Amino acid sequence: MEQTQKTDVIVTEDVTKVYAANGIPVNALNGIDLTIESGEFTALVGPSGSGKTTFLNIISGLDSPTEGKVWLAGKALSEMSGNELSDFRRDNIGFIFQAYNLIPVLTVEENVEYIMLLAGVPKAERHERVLTMLETVGLKGVANRTPTQLSGGQQQRVAIARAMVSEPTIILADEPTANLDSKTGADLLEMMRHLNSETGMTFIFSTHDPMVMERARRLITLRDGRIDPDETR
Amino acid sequence: MWWISVKLARRNIFRNKRRTIIAATAISIGLTALIFMDALMIGMQETLVRTATASFLGEAQIHREGFRDKQEASLTIQALDEVTRSLAEEPTVQHFTQRVLVSGMITSPANVSAINLIGVHPPTEKFLSLIDDAITEGVYFEADNSRDVIIGAKLAEILEVGLGDRVVVTVSQAKTGELSQEMFRVSGIYYFPDEGMNSGMAFIRIQKAQEMIAIGSDVHEIAIKFTSIAYTQDSTLPFWKTYSQHGNEALSWTELMPQLTVVLQMTTYSKYIVGVILFGVVVFGIINTLFMSLYERMFEFGVLRAVGTRPLGMARVVLFEAGALAMVSIGLGVILGFLVTALLAHTGIDYTGIEMMGVTMQELIRPVMTVGQFIVYPIWVFAFTLIAGLYPARHVAKMAPVDAMRRSF
Numbered sequence: 001m002e003q004t005q006k007t008d009v010i011v012t013e014d015v016t017k018v019y020a021a022n023g024i025p026v027n028a029l030n031g032i033d034l035t036i037e038s039g040e041f042t043a044l045v046g047p048s049g050s051g052k053t054t055f056l057n058i059i060s061g062l063d064s065p066t067e068g069k070v071w072l073a074g075k076a077l078s079e080m081s082g083n084e085l086s087d088f089r090r091d092n093i094g095f096i097f098q099a100y101n102l103i104p105v106l107t108v109e110e111n112v113e114y115i116m117l118l119a120g121v122p123k124a125e126r127h128e129r130v131l132t133m134l135e136t137v138g139l140k141g142v143a144n145r146t147p148t149q150l151s152g153g154q155q156q157r158v159a160i161a162r163a164m165v166s167e168p169t170i171i172l173a174d175e176p177t178a179n180l181d182s183k184t185g186a187d188l189l190e191m192m193r194h195l196n197s198e199t200g201m202t203f204i205f206s207t208h209d210p211m212v213m214e215r216a217r218r219l220i221t222l223r224d225g226r227i228d229p230d231e232t233r
Numbered sequence: 234m235w236w237i238s239v240k241l242a243r244r245n246i247f248r249n250k251r252r253t254i255i256a257a258t259a260i261s262i263g264l265t266a267l268i269f270m271d272a273l274m275i276g277m278q279e280t281l282v283r284t285a286t287a288s289f290l291g292e293a294q295i296h297r298e299g300f301r302d303k304q305e306a307s308l309t310i311q312a313l314d315e316v317t318r319s320l321a322e323e324p325t326v327q328h329f330t331q332r333v334l335v336s337g338m339i340t341s342p343a344n345v346s347a348i349n350l351i352g353v354h355p356p357t358e359k360f361l362s363l364i365d366d367a368i369t370e371g372v373y374f375e376a377d378n379s380r381d382v383i384i385g386a387k388l389a390e391i392l393e394v395g396l397g398d399r400v401v402v403t404v405s406q407a408k409t410g411e412l413s414q415e416m417f418r419v420s421g422i423y424y425f426p427d428e429g430m431n432s433g434m435a436f437i438r439i440q441k442a443q444e445m446i447a448i449g450s451d452v453h454e455i456a457i458k459f460t461s462i463a464y465t466q467d468s469t470l471p472f473w474k475t476y477s478q479h480g481n482e483a484l485s486w487t488e489l490m491p492q493l494t495v496v497l498q499m500t501t502y503s504k505y506i507v508g509v510i511l512f513g514v515v516v517f518g519i520i521n522t523l524f525m526s527l528y529e530r531m532f533e534f535g536v537l538r539a540v541g542t543r544p545l546g547m548a549r550v551v552l553f554e555a556g557a558l559a560m561v562s563i564g565l566g567v568i569l570g571f572l573v574t575a576l577l578a579h580t581g582i583d584y585t586g587i588e589m590m591g592v593t594m595q596e597l598i599r600p601v602m603t604v605g606q607f608i609v610y611p612i613w614v615f616a617f618t619l620i621a622g623l624y625p626a627r628h629v630a631k632m633a634p635v636d637a638m639r640r641s642f
């Protein structure tokens with residue numbers, strides 16, 4: 001693979017990851033070749049230990065493969081330095097975690113604007129974009145609250161706002177509905193699908209949740225570190 | 234970015250209040266100990282010097298060269314009139330007194346004892362020594378009786394004499410070496426915590442002493458009190474050169490009591506050693522606190538790294554936290570240090586009667602506070618806190634986000 005197509009957001013080539021568990025090598029990923037195009041709403045599914053976590057870590061640049069290469073937005077992650085990778089994640093990847101993982105000592109507004117602060121966005125613009133984003137995720141009027149003053153569903157909405165506010169190329173969501181009740185989960189999924197349609201942002205979910213699987217337009221199943229199967233609906 | 238790092242540090246410090254309070258208290262106790270120890274050392278040094286110089290020694294002395302080694306009665310101060318006139322006009326000199334010193338023997342009907350017989354000029358002697366203040370029985374040369382002798386309580390006990398009893402003092406004359414004997418009446422008994430002063434000295438009027446050893450109006454020693462004790466440690470002061478002429482030598486207490494100078498140097502070194510130990514305790518306390526806080530929030534640091542915070546930015550957050558912890562600790566430590574030191578400076582610490590290198594403490598030690606203690610030590614604690622914070626900061630900066638977020642995806 002010399003060059004990615006213009007619409008290819010993620011391209012992996014023969015990605016292999018081997019961990020040493022108590023000195024015994026364990027193959028978490030076995031030669032994954034995958035292309036994800038911009039605007040996809042994709043779910044990565046599979047049983048525990050199938051390699052979903054490892055795969056998300058590798059395509060986000062949080063971990064490096066033992067073998068193989070990853071291109072994200074046309075750039076080879078393996079060729080970037082530590083600082084370049086940090087900047088690249090800041091500008092291109094939005095993260096949504098299962099446990100929300102907002103910074104508890106920062107207010108909702110400060111949590112959402114954090115990435116823009118890193119990117120050096122001026123204060124006035126930050127403030128405006130945060131308020132717009134909070135309104136988009138249905139959290140108007142909570143900007144000055146702290147995460148502990150919000151419900152789980154509201155915290156996950158803040159996490160979505162934080163992930164999307166800097167308009168990244170791709171959103172990686174780890175079990176985003178796992179800690180939510182069915183209704184809140186369904187509402188958030190609808191909202192993310194709507195944002196996906198509106199903005200064209202790429203969403204990749206790692207999930208066990210049938211609700212997510214139902215709404216995904218592409219379902220990639222991982223089993224023993226291999227793709228089996230990859231279905232587009 | 235700096236703004237958010239400061240905000241994160243400040244808020245994180247108060248996130249686990251109990252831990253912060255415990256850590257800040259530990260660090261502030263270290264700072265308090267540093268401030269107090271410094272104040273105590275200054276107080277102790279000042280008390281030691283004051284005790285050593287004010288009891289009898291004086292802050293400086295003039296002798297004939299060789300007198301201190303040989304203690305020969307014939308080695309009297311040269312050009313005494315010129316020296317005395319000059320001292321009277323010396324701006325750095327507050328008081329001075331002349332003395333005659335000779336070894337001799339004192340005899341009572343019951344016993345005999347070797348003594349240093351000291352001839353003093355009572356009106357000026359009282360500015361240079363504390364004999365008059367230490368009188369416990371009788372009076373200090375009140376009447377104009379040349380046969381008055383003042384002795385220490387221990388010597389009175391050895392001789393089995395009391396006020397008004399007669400004693401005989403025997404000395405050798407300066408030039409001929411012939412024995413000279415005089416009878417005296419005990420007119421005063423003094424008590425000093427210093428055993429040597431209590432048992433081995435007897436004071437008579439200077440004229441009588443000069444007469445007994447036949448040295449005319451000559452003297453062996455001039456004890457001096459300066460307008461400031463700081464002059465004693467100023468080797469560039471012209472005084473030393475001016476009065477070290479005509480075969481005489483002018484020496485500061487630091488040279489007269491070199492063992493005390495060594496003690497003071499030792500206390501300074503001990504201060505450094507204790508300081509290093511205290512700083513070590515403070516540093517490890519900080520590292521421990523920061524690491525506890527760090528491991529508790531490992532996942533959070535992973536999230537910050539994941540969303541694009543650079544390694545240096547992560548290190549900055551930890552360093553700012555260390556700085557915030559230092560600020561809180563310094564605030565506490567300065568207040569606590571002031572209160573503890575002020576309290577003990579007010580009440581004093583009782584070391585009286587304890588002998589240190591030939592100087593017996595005669596007064597309470599009062600810690601001495603200086604502005605520097607409240608500036609220098611807090612700056613050191615702040616700097617050391619930041620230095621201590623470098624290790625956990627480096628740890629966080631080098632941490633792989635995936636390791637920190639092991640529980641994430």
